Amino acid sequence: MNGNSARQMFRGAGVAIAIIDDGVEADHPQLGGPGYPNAKVIGGYDFGLNDPDPRPGPSLQDRHGTAVAGIAAGGLVEVGDYVGGVAPNAKIYALKVSDADYRFFTDTISRPSTGRRCTRTTTRPIRSS
Numbered sequence: 001m002n003g004n005s006a007r008q009m010f011r012g013a014g015v016a017i018a019i020i021d022d023g024v025e026a027d028h029p030q031l032g033g034p035g036y037p038n039a040k041v042i043g044g045y046d047f048g049l050n051d052p053d054p055r056p057g058p059s060l061q062d063r064h065g066t067a068v069a070g071i072a073a074g075g076l077v078e079v080g081d082y083v084g085g086v087a088p089n090a091k092i093y094a095l096k097v098s099d100a101d102y103r104f105f106t107d108t109i110s111r112p113s114t115g116r117r118c119t120r121t122t123t124r125p126i127r128s129s
């Protein structure tokens with residue numbers, strides 16, 4: 001995808017993108033870091049470990065979701081081969097669906113009986129429908 005071309009038409013303002021993966025490293029400076037939540041990664045949930053913090057573990061195996069978040073909505077800067085996200089003004093919801101052993105459980109966020117929801121950390125609940 002030619003990110004520069006897409007950015008000419010739309011930069012993602014007013015949009016939040018859900019990244020369903022192995023977590024998003026919200027502490028990364030191109031993803032609003034440090035800290036979670038922050039101005040870029042505005043909410044999420046760790047469905048793999050059933051806790052409210054969707055940041056990946058310390059292993060380098062947990063970096064796919066961070067890379068995807070950067071491609072989708074990372075800040076504009078050139079560092080190595082990174083040139084910024086396609087929609088740099090979009091926000092991110094990080095939905096982590098991997099556990100401590102890097103196994104993925106994508107059905108955990110589609111079961112309505114769990115009662116679990118991704119919630120914005122301020123006041124407005126978000127439903128995954």
Ligand SMILES: [Ca+2]
Nearest residue numbers: 046049051053
């Ligand atoms: Ca967690």
